[in-house]
Amino acid sequence: MADAAPDLQKITESVENLKTELEAHRYICSDQIATAVYLAYHLRKPILIEGPPGVGKTELAKTTADMFALPLIRLQCYEGLDEAKAIYEWKYGKQLLYTQVLKETLDEVLQGAKGFAESVSRLHEFGDIFFSEEFLEPRPLMKALQAEAGCILLIDEVDKSDHEFESLLLEMLSDYQLSIPEIGTLKAVNEPPLVFLTSNNTREISDALKRRCLHLYIPFPDLELEQRIIHARVPEIPPELRRQLVKFIHELRGLDLKKVPAISETIDWARTLLLLHTETLEPQLVRDTLNVILKFQEDIENVNSELTTLTSQALK
Amino acid sequence: MERTLTNFIHALRSSDVRVSTAETLDAFNAVELVGYEDRGALKRSLALVLPKTADEKETFDLCFDQFFKFTDIRGDRDGSDAEDAANEYSEDAADGQDGEGGAGGDNPPTGSATDAKGKRKSKAKSKGKKAETTAAEDADAEEEDLGPGKMSEPSSELARLLMNDSKVELSIATAQAGEAVGVRDIQVFTQKGLYTRRIMEQMGLADLNREISDLRGSRRIPQRRLGQNLRQRREWLREQVRDYVERQFLLHADADGRRLREELLRKVKLSNVEQRNFRLIQDVVFKMAKRLAALHSRRKKVFKRGQLNLPRTLRHNMSYDGAIFDLHWKSVKIDRPKVFAICDVSGSVANYARFMLMFLYSLEEVMPKVRSFAFSSDLAEVTELFERNKIEDAIAKTLRDYAGGSTDYGQAFVDFKKHCLDDVDNRTTIIILGDARNNYGDPRTDILKEMYDRCKRLIWLNPEPRNSWYVGDAEMRKYTAYSHQVEECNSLMHLERIVGNLLKTVQ
Numbered sequence: 001m002a003d004a005a006p007d008l009q010k011i012t013e014s015v016e017n018l019k020t021e022l023e024a025h026r027y028i029c030s031d032q033i034a035t036a037v038y039l040a041y042h043l044r045k046p047i048l049i050e051g052p053p054g055v056g057k058t059e060l061a062k063t064t065a066d067m068f069a070l071p072l073i074r075l076q077c078y079e080g081l082d083e084a085k086a087i088y089e090w091k092y093g094k095q096l097l098y099t100q101v102l103k104e105t106l107d108e109v110l111q112g113a114k115g116f117a118e119s120v121s122r123l124h125e126f127g128d129i130f131f132s133e134e135f136l137e138p139r140p141l142m143k144a145l146q147a148e149a150g151c152i153l154l155i156d157e158v159d160k161s162d163h164e165f166e167s168l169l170l171e172m173l174s175d176y177q178l179s180i181p182e183i184g185t186l187k188a189v190n191e192p193p194l195v196f197l198t199s200n201n202t203r204e205i206s207d208a209l210k211r212r213c214l215h216l217y218i219p220f221p222d223l224e225l226e227q228r229i230i231h232a233r234v235p236e237i238p239p240e241l242r243r244q245l246v247k248f249i250h251e252l253r254g255l256d257l258k259k260v261p262a263i264s265e266t267i268d269w270a271r272t273l274l275l276l277h278t279e280t281l282e283p284q285l286v287r288d289t290l291n292v293i294l295k296f297q298e299d300i301e302n303v304n305s306e307l308t309t310l311t312s313q314a315l316k
Numbered sequence: 317m318e319r320t321l322t323n324f325i326h327a328l329r330s331s332d333v334r335v336s337t338a339e340t341l342d343a344f345n346a347v348e349l350v351g352y353e354d355r356g357a358l359k360r361s362l363a364l365v366l367p368k369t370a371d372e373k374e375t376f377d378l379c380f381d382q383f384f385k386f387t388d389i390r391g392d393r394d395g396s397d398a399e400d401a402a403n404e405y406s407e408d409a410a411d412g413q414d415g416e417g418g419a420g421g422d423n424p425p426t427g428s429a430t431d432a433k434g435k436r437k438s439k440a441k442s443k444g445k446k447a448e449t450t451a452a453e454d455a456d457a458e459e460e461d462l463g464p465g466k467m468s469e470p471s472s473e474l475a476r477l478l479m480n481d482s483k484v485e486l487s488i489a490t491a492q493a494g495e496a497v498g499v500r501d502i503q504v505f506t507q508k509g510l511y512t513r514r515i516m517e518q519m520g521l522a523d524l525n526r527e528i529s530d531l532r533g534s535r536r537i538p539q540r541r542l543g544q545n546l547r548q549r550r551e552w553l554r555e556q557v558r559d560y561v562e563r564q565f566l567l568h569a570d571a572d573g574r575r576l577r578e579e580l581l582r583k584v585k586l587s588n589v590e591q592r593n594f595r596l597i598q599d600v601v602f603k604m605a606k607r608l609a610a611l612h613s614r615r616k617k618v619f620k621r622g623q624l625n626l627p628r629t630l631r632h633n634m635s636y637d638g639a640i641f642d643l644h645w646k647s648v649k650i651d652r653p654k655v656f657a658i659c660d661v662s663g664s665v666a667n668y669a670r671f672m673l674m675f676l677y678s679l680e681e682v683m684p685k686v687r688s689f690a691f692s693s694d695l696a697e698v699t700e701l702f703e704r705n706k707i708e709d710a711i712a713k714t715l716r717d718y719a720g721g722s723t724d725y726g727q728a729f730v731d732f733k734k735h736c737l738d739d740v741d742n743r744t745t746i747i748i749l750g751d752a753r754n755n756y757g758d759p760r761t762d763i764l765k766e767m768y769d770r771c772k773r774l775i776w777l778n779p780e781p782r783n784s785w786y787v788g789d790a791e792m793r794k795y796t797a798y799s800h801q802v803e804e805c806n807s808l809m810h811l812e813r814i815v816g817n818l819l820k821t822v823q
Contacts, residue, residue, distance in 0.1 A: 015350075015357060035350075035360040042349050043342065050370070092635035204610060210368040211336050217370055 006069050012041050027056070027063040028229045036216040037064060046173045046195035048158075048210060051218035053200050054262025058156055060218075061196035065152035073147070073193070074154045075140040077161035083168055087178055089137045095130050102126060131182035141172055142186065150191030158209075159199040166209050173212045221263065223250055229263060234270040244281045245270060248314035249293065252303065261293040269293050283311045321347060324383050325366070326500075327567040331379055333372045339365060355384065383567060468531075468538040470546065472523035478549040479542075486553070490560050493518035499564045504573065511561045516554060524550060578603075582808045587667045587779065597808070598708070601671060604812050605678030612682045612819040653818060654685040654743050656771075658732065660750030661715055662692040662723045668779045668806065670711050672749050675811050677707050682819060687736075690714050693724040695731035723753060725791065726760035733763050737770070745773045745818060749805070751780050752792040759791040761798060768798040777805035777814065 011021045019034035040047045049057040065072035075086060113119040138146060144153040172178055176192035179185050199205055226246045253260045269292045278285060287307055294300045321343060325335050346361045359380050367376040470479045477486055497514040531543030578600050589597055623646040633640045657676055659669035676686050687699045696718060702710040746767055768774050776799040778785060778792060785792040796802050803814055
């Protein structure tokens, strides 16, 4: 699929084309999601994706990278992430080593220099070299700008990072450039990267960041869409069982749970059931495999008591 | 089209969706890309650009549906034939795109719409004459029966528009007239009639009326026939314009009106809030809370200059060959305020307690550690109620279970001491809400003093105005001595100020 260079022009021509292409890469999506990618591509704007965990936020970025056959550069955010880890760092070791070398050859360099002023100006030339791109260790954001053919930049879970980091991103997101005090401003080489930011909404993202992005909210899919997703991801599962298990998951989402099962859990469960050669949902079977879809003991206990009714409802 | 979009954004703003200028530009770019042809695509694209939270998306959906209502001026008369419904559908869709223009643009019809119009015209001509005149007979039975036949040509501009059966042009004319009389400035619903009339006048109602009366007075039958017809169409137009004004009102004025009401509600005494305004007040509380949360969501650090963070410093200076010149200091993250709210929920103060609890729990994001207690005579902790239920339900349950009974502050303090005085530490802020009217019981200031000594801050909020604090059975004088701060608090504005200060000083 991705080995032949994809026909970008055709893919990005319309929302429908994008949607079918995403589906060809086993990412089943709603029109809203396809529209988001379409707009992001044409307007060259980052997409901020929000939604409950496990609805395919990160997956969308990965699939898009696959679809456009572009490298995916990923920056996982966490508390304490700073520019040294996100943008660039000086190769201190290398700088030190070169200083040593320079020290030894200092005499040669300064030979013939007339007076102090000229010596200093000669040394200055070296000073500039030490702070050039040669000595720069690029981190994800800078790598993304330097990618020759463009790339997909995924800034994952941006809500986990600090406020300071958010502000750091602003320049990158609005102008696709980064300022490095010693060197100047770095601009995107050719194509600016297509940026995806994901957030689980553990805190509000600042308005300044939101303003620079398209905002896509991915909710849990409806019955029909989720069935198609399962079909794409676990094609071996029989249709009847697929219908039942998706229905069951939807029933669960209606309950008051600490963490409701997401699509990724549905897929895992489908694989589990397939492995167990299941043909139809039964209360006992569900009870045994409940830990695949529910991740809190409290939730499991809550659901256990209503398991029979839930299962019979799913079978309807 | 640009006008339409800016108008739409204006409408969004008035329903509390924050749209910046930059986003407006984005919207234009997006629309340029997807065009106006496909309503679904337009909506999806704008939904990506304009609203930026889940709440805003909901508002956006509503607003979009209302604003881009494509059946702007529907010819119910000529489109009623069932057999035509199917083929009409496609045309209506095409008409629809132009209908947007009707929502406020003074733009020329696009190519596709002109096509559709052409088709419609020819069709209307063929079937229209029969259908309309028969309809006319049905409606105006008392009018003289002129029978089907030739009608004379209308003379005034509005009449021509009406007889043209062109919904698109009519809707554009309506919108233009609406703009001209400034329908967007409409403020209260009683103005609807006024604006309807003004728009009709702007569209040339006077000419039309004159023409109709002339025609009806005429002796020639085709002219009388036209007169009848025009009269019906005038009524129909009046209805359409009324609809249009109604929509504009909902889009623009309703939001303004709501803002006005909210503004008032912030200042009104909370005990005077009527039941029917509770919903609105809740919205206001949530909104205020959200603003405060946004303001204080940053967790600050305090750097203890002078205390070196040795491990961190060493790690960072490794790359400098171990020469320590990049120093890192120890820092402490400031804790979120730990709040104990003790609320008197006896009859007179219950309403205040309701809104204060609502406020505190809406601030969960920045104040995760709220414990609440309710009492009228005996005190009980209700924190768990709030954890398990929605805020409104929890408040209702609290009031149901603990209100009633005569107030006894002494007993409440005794209970508090028994249950959780040990949990009060030097980071705790205690907020007591009550009127301090103790029915001449023992005020137990000794316990209050104990609380005062242990906690970081003790704030007493009294809903009564200051001058009645020391009257009758009120023990405010005694309690004031053992509070860090006493405040009069009987409106949302007071609440906002106090909680805002709390967040500021504690953080």
